[in-house]
Amino acid sequence: MNAKHPVQTTEKTLTLVEELMGQGSCGVTELAAELDMGKSAVHNHLTTLQERGYVLKRGDEYQLGLKFLDIGGHVRKSTEFYQVAEPEVKSLAADTGELANLMVEEQGLGVYLMRSKGDMAVDIDTYAGMRTHLHTTALGKAILAHLSEERVEAIVERHGLERKTPQSIDTRAELFDALDEVRERGYAIDDGERVEGLRCIAAPVKRSSGAVLGSVSVSAPASRFSDDDLHAEPAERVLSAANVIELNMNY
Amino acid sequence: MNAKHPVQTTEKTLTLVEELMGQGSCGVTELAAELDMGKSAVHNHLTTLQERGYVLKRGDEYQLGLKFLDIGGHVRKSTEFYQVAEPEVKSLAADTGELANLMVEEQGLGVYLMRSKGDMAVDIDTYAGMRTHLHTTALGKAILAHLSEERVEAIVERHGLERKTPQSIDTRAELFDALDEVRERGYAIDDGERVEGLRCIAAPVKRSSGAVLGSVSVSAPASRFSDDDLHAEPAERVLSAANVIELNMNY
DNA sequence: ATAAGCGTTCTGGTTTACAGAACGAGACGA
DNA sequence: TCGTCTCGTTCTGTAAACCAGAACGCTTAT
Numbered sequence: 001m002n003a004k005h006p007v008q009t010t011e012k013t014l015t016l017v018e019e020l021m022g023q024g025s026c027g028v029t030e031l032a033a034e035l036d037m038g039k040s041a042v043h044n045h046l047t048t049l050q051e052r053g054y055v056l057k058r059g060d061e062y063q064l065g066l067k068f069l070d071i072g073g074h075v076r077k078s079t080e081f082y083q084v085a086e087p088e089v090k091s092l093a094a095d096t097g098e099l100a101n102l103m104v105e106e107q108g109l110g111v112y113l114m115r116s117k118g119d120m121a122v123d124i125d126t127y128a129g130m131r132t133h134l135h136t137t138a139l140g141k142a143i144l145a146h147l148s149e150e151r152v153e154a155i156v157e158r159h160g161l162e163r164k165t166p167q168s169i170d171t172r173a174e175l176f177d178a179l180d181e182v183r184e185r186g187y188a189i190d191d192g193e194r195v196e197g198l199r200c201i202a203a204p205v206k207r208s209s210g211a212v213l214g215s216v217s218v219s220a221p222a223s224r225f226s227d228d229d230l231h232a233e234p235a236e237r238v239l240s241a242a243n244v245i246e247l248n249m250n251y
Numbered sequence: 252m253n254a255k256h257p258v259q260t261t262e263k264t265l266t267l268v269e270e271l272m273g274q275g276s277c278g279v280t281e282l283a284a285e286l287d288m289g290k291s292a293v294h295n296h297l298t299t300l301q302e303r304g305y306v307l308k309r310g311d312e313y314q315l316g317l318k319f320l321d322i323g324g325h326v327r328k329s330t331e332f333y334q335v336a337e338p339e340v341k342s343l344a345a346d347t348g349e350l351a352n353l354m355v356e357e358q359g360l361g362v363y364l365m366r367s368k369g370d371m372a373v374d375i376d377t378y379a380g381m382r383t384h385l386h387t388t389a390l391g392k393a394i395l396a397h398l399s400e401e402r403v404e405a406i407v408e409r410h411g412l413e414r415k416t417p418q419s420i421d422t423r424a425e426l427f428d429a430l431d432e433v434r435e436r437g438y439a440i441d442d443g444e445r446v447e448g449l450r451c452i453a454a455p456v457k458r459s460s461g462a463v464l465g466s467v468s469v470s471a472p473a474s475r476f477s478d479d480d481l482h483a484e485p486a487e488r489v490l491s492a493a494n495v496i497e498l499n500m501n502y
Numbered sequence: 503a504t505a506a507g508c509g510t511t512c513t514g515g516t517t518t519a520c521a522g523a524a525c526g527a528g529a530c531g532a
Numbered sequence: 533t534c535g536t537c538t539c540g541t542t543c544t545g546t547a548a549a550c551c552a553g554a555a556c557g558c559t560t561a562t
Contacts, residue, residue, distance in 0.1 A: 068380075
């Protein structure tokens with residue numbers, strides 16, 4: 001549902017914050033030009049944000065501060081799912097030596113709640129808090145497979161089916177086929193659909209009611225996740241991690 | 252410096268966000284009462300924030316979403332100091348088996364940039380992004396010890412010397428004595444000054460210019476950090492971690 | 503020297519945020 | 533079953549405040 005009486009000033013502030021996140025570090029004039037606002041307006045917003053700790057001034061340039069991490073970290077820490085899953089994702093990373101991830105759905109997008117690196121883990125561009133289209137990752141497909149068809153339709157309607165690599169899913173038919181497969185097999189795979197050469201295997205975590213809470217995964221370069229291996233040990237280990245989390249969530 | 256023409260609407264939005272962070276989950280009426288605002292104003296702000304992904308509605312209550320973690324995570328990831336220090340803090344935790352931390356100063360407060368748990372690590376209430384008074388932790392004292400005296404004065408002026416436990420520093424004289432000691436010894440210690448029974452040892456990380464970038468630490472229960480041991484292996488290991496980070500920052 | 507660029511300050515007109523009242527829906531008890 | 537209380541939401545006029553634009557120092561480049 002959209003806001004019937006949105007606060008336009010707040011929208012401007014948020015747009016400014018998001019622009020600053022994209023740019024990294026910016027001057028007043030540059031931001032004003034980028035966002036079609038007057039310099040004074042931009043300046044007023046920035047100084048207000050600075051006073052509250054959300055923005056820092058370094059020389060003549062402004063940049064986002066760590067206050068966002070404070071709030072975000074607090075929100076994450078207060079999440080039961082994160083608290084319960086965290087140790088299990090860590091041991092998943094330790095056991096496999098690869099990169100283990102935890103995802104939840106929010107507003108139709110996938111949010112990485114955490115990532116834990118094992119000894120050999122690849123270092124890709126993800127970070128805790130990062131958002132991604134659900135259809136482009138194994139984690140996302142594991143979640144989508146256990147939402148109602150109308151929820152999935154609504155999400156596709158809202159966010160589209162953008163392609164990240166030539167392997168990405170980009171039609172509804174492909175997506176629904178893939179989700180059927182996930183439900184049958186019990187876990188989802190991603191073979192270079194978001195990052196070329198990266199394979200990923202993910203299992204859903206569900207409440208005993210059947211509602212999906214999120215998903216767990218392990219990512220590794222294709223060279224270490226061969227076609228044969230993929231469906232053996234790694235799948236086994238990811239499913240067991242998901243199962244442990246489910247048990248601990250349901251007490 | 253304070254904003255000469257602050258955007259009051261933005262301030263209201265931020266106050267609302269911070270209140271929501273404190274409360275966890277709240278209804279419109281409760282928030283309106285808490286903040287002395289009309290219900291319609293609170294509602295307008297919340298729906299605006301919701302539309303942008305910063306706030307979620309669950310039933311009739313509103314709560315903060317993970318968008319803050321997205322922005323905060325992005326800011327952290329873009330920080331050179333974090334990128335460089337991260338692997339070293341991880342191995343510090345792995346080697347000692349305890350809780351290793353990384354802190355930077357922002358707006359006169361200490362911000363935990365990361366925490367990494369070793370096998371036996373205590374689980375305390377800190378989280379990445381959390382802010383704390385600098386004078387209450389070894390990490391903070393390691394930073395303060397390498398700021399100019401007027402910076403330290405300004406920080407004390409701004410944030411005061413609040414006590415967390417009976418052991419906390421709470422006078423300027425005590426603080427400056429402690430900082431002298433830190434400079435002489437090369438590292439800072441905290442013996443139950445923030446959390447009773449928790450000992451902590453921290454070393455500053457400095458640019459070759461002498462400017463302090465932040466600090467690294469290891470925390471453990473007093474039972475595992477005896478008086479004798481504290482200044483031997485742990486101190487050695489923390490100093491070496493700080494040194495490695497310094498070398499990698501300065502290329 | 504001069505000019506061009508920046509961030510910052512100032513002001514008034516007009517956009518717009520918001521108090522307060524009214525509405526609809528659900529929960530509860532009589 | 534009905535009335536009552538409370539919640540989130542919608543609506544409206546008016547008082548407030550956001551902001552374009554111009555002006556001001558300041559630094560840097562020509």
